[in-house]
Amino acid sequence: MKTKLLSFFFIGALAVTMSCNKDEDPNVPIKNQTPSTDELDQYIQENFVEEFGVAVRYRFVDRYVDANKRVTPPKREVVIPMLDFLTDFWVEPFVDVPNGDKFFRKHVPAEVIFIGSTIYNADGTVTLGVADAGARITLTEVNDIDTNNKEWILRQLGTIYHEFAHIVHQRYNLPPNWQEISPEGYTSLGSWYNLTDEEALRRGFVSPYGTSTFNEDFAELVAHLLFVEDFYEIYYDFEDETGCPDCVERNDGREKLRKKYNAVLSHYEQYTGVDLLKVREIVQQKLQ
Amino acid sequence: MKNRFYYFWIVLGLLISCKDDDNNVFDQSADERVAAAIGELKDELTAPANGWRVKYRPENESGSYYVLMKFDDKGYVNIKTDLAANNGEFHEQTITYRIDNSLGLELIFENYSFFAYLFEQDQATFGAEYEFLYANKTPDGELVFVSKTDVGTPSTIVFEEANANDEALLGREVSENLTEYNSSAVIVYTIILPL
Numbered sequence: 001m002k003t004k005l006l007s008f009f010f011i012g013a014l015a016v017t018m019s020c021n022k023d024e025d026p027n028v029p030i031k032n033q034t035p036s037t038d039e040l041d042q043y044i045q046e047n048f049v050e051e052f053g054v055a056v057r058y059r060f061v062d063r064y065v066d067a068n069k070r071v072t073p074p075k076r077e078v079v080i081p082m083l084d085f086l087t088d089f090w091v092e093p094f095v096d097v098p099n100g101d102k103f104f105r106k107h108v109p110a111e112v113i114f115i116g117s118t119i120y121n122a123d124g125t126v127t128l129g130v131a132d133a134g135a136r137i138t139l140t141e142v143n144d145i146d147t148n149n150k151e152w153i154l155r156q157l158g159t160i161y162h163e164f165a166h167i168v169h170q171r172y173n174l175p176p177n178w179q180e181i182s183p184e185g186y187t188s189l190g191s192w193y194n195l196t197d198e199e200a201l202r203r204g205f206v207s208p209y210g211t212s213t214f215n216e217d218f219a220e221l222v223a224h225l226l227f228v229e230d231f232y233e234i235y236y237d238f239e240d241e242t243g244c245p246d247c248v249e250r251n252d253g254r255e256k257l258r259k260k261y262n263a264v265l266s267h268y269e270q271y272t273g274v275d276l277l278k279v280r281e282i283v284q285q286k287l288q
Numbered sequence: 289m290k291n292r293f294y295y296f297w298i299v300l301g302l303l304i305s306c307k308d309d310d311n312n313v314f315d316q317s318a319d320e321r322v323a324a325a326i327g328e329l330k331d332e333l334t335a336p337a338n339g340w341r342v343k344y345r346p347e348n349e350s351g352s353y354y355v356l357m358k359f360d361d362k363g364y365v366n367i368k369t370d371l372a373a374n375n376g377e378f379h380e381q382t383i384t385y386r387i388d389n390s391l392g393l394e395l396i397f398e399n400y401s402f403f404a405y406l407f408e409q410d411q412a413t414f415g416a417e418y419e420f421l422y423a424n425k426t427p428d429g430e431l432v433f434v435s436k437t438d439v440g441t442p443s444t445i446v447f448e449e450a451n452a453n454d455e456a457l458l459g460r461e462v463s464e465n466l467t468e469y470n471s472s473a474v475i476v477y478t479i480i481l482p483l
Binding site: 006007010013017037038058059060061062070071072073074075076116117120124143 | 294297298305362363383384386396397398399400404405407408411412413418419436437
């Protein structure tokens with residue numbers, strides 16, 4: 001009994017000594033940050049931070065990139081053209097379709113990082129785009145911006161749409177039965193690059209990289225659906241099979257791709273209300 | 289017998305508990321001290337009327353470039369070099385710089401510049417750098433930095449106070465030993481899932 005009483009006393013005393021002082025303010029004072037007078041910072045503040053809640057980082061900070069990778073910062077003069085490119089090909093195609101405005105604002109990552117060069121990996125490969133847990137998209141080769149260069153545009157769109165699609169499956173999971181459409185076709189993160197585009201297609205994938213995981217498969221399909229001009233011709237429409245064994249194999253792949261295509265469209269429709277085909281239409285118009 | 293231990297622990301607790309004034313061992317908070325250190329280096333960088341002169345070697349054994357730099361207190365640096373690449377893009381440039389702290393003070397050239405251009409050569413293995421760690425100030429008033437990104441022995445970069453006529457040092461001759469990089473490597477996308 002006495003022990004019990006004593007332990008109560010002890011706990012009580014502990015609580016009293018450990019609790020906060022009255023004068024301790026739980027709110028940490030916000031550090032004073034004088035708004036930048038730099039024209040680029042102001043442009044970003046106005047058009048991206050205030051508009052969409054997206055911080056665009058163009059000034060180099062090394063923790064944005066893995067320590068064993070090497071990159072260069074962007075040139076100052078490419079920042080605004082690059083932002084305009086994003087508005088044109090990323091913001092507009094989404095916000096201009098029904099439910100798209102809400103979708104874009106809700107899912108746009110909080111940070112976009114501009115990297116001037118590609119990302120040079122220690123093993124001699126280069127990385128084009130990176131998305132971290134839906135919170136950040138890293139765009140590379142910004143210094144090479146050339147909006148007349150279709151190859152560059154498509155490479156950037158591939159990254160942007162791919163990483164933006166990752167955010168959707170992170171939020172709402174993959175479409176139901178996604179894993180069962182082409183289970184034998186997957187390779188692994190270390191060996192996907194041994195496949196050719198043709199082999200990927202026969203397995204029911206839009207790209208070799210898509211074969212690496214279920215998630216990459218999803219992201220690659222969404223990206224290709226939006227930016228590949230001949231999407232239907234390559235991945236959807238059946239070829240005449242008479243006397244053409246290769247065509248049969250390709251059509252087998254297309255059979256699977258059609259399932260994925262339908263799954264992706266209805267997944268977006270169901271969870272976001274966005275019709276990806278309408279987005280595609282705008283993107284393709286802009287690409288003309 | 290058992291009860292005595294309680295008293296023992298309570299007394300011990302009282303004896304070793306903190307004092308109210310343990311919070312600030314230093315006069316200033318960590319943030320304030322960092323800000324002061326950054327401010328001091330910034331004052332050093334912006335002080336010389338003619339800016340700084342660097343005989344820049346990407347590696348300690350490599351050939352050198354003359355670089356003249358003028359830092360202002362608004363965060364801009366004007367860089368003049370004798371590197372003729374990209375049609376003279378790097379003869380004169382104004383970009384932003386930042387003094388940051390990690391393990392020590394560091395000077396970062398935040399936009400693409402002469403330094404980033406050299407850094408990117410040979411698939412970014414050329415040995416140049418655009419992130420400098422501040423080492424010390426010599427008795428002669430030179431500022432000494434070391435490379436933050438060099439693999440192996442980091443190169444040392446010495447900032448000397450420039451003279452009014454140092455621009456004459458900039459030969460501005462074409463540097464022929466640099467070749468454009470060629471990026472035809474394998475493309476990798478990655479996604480990092482939350483832990």
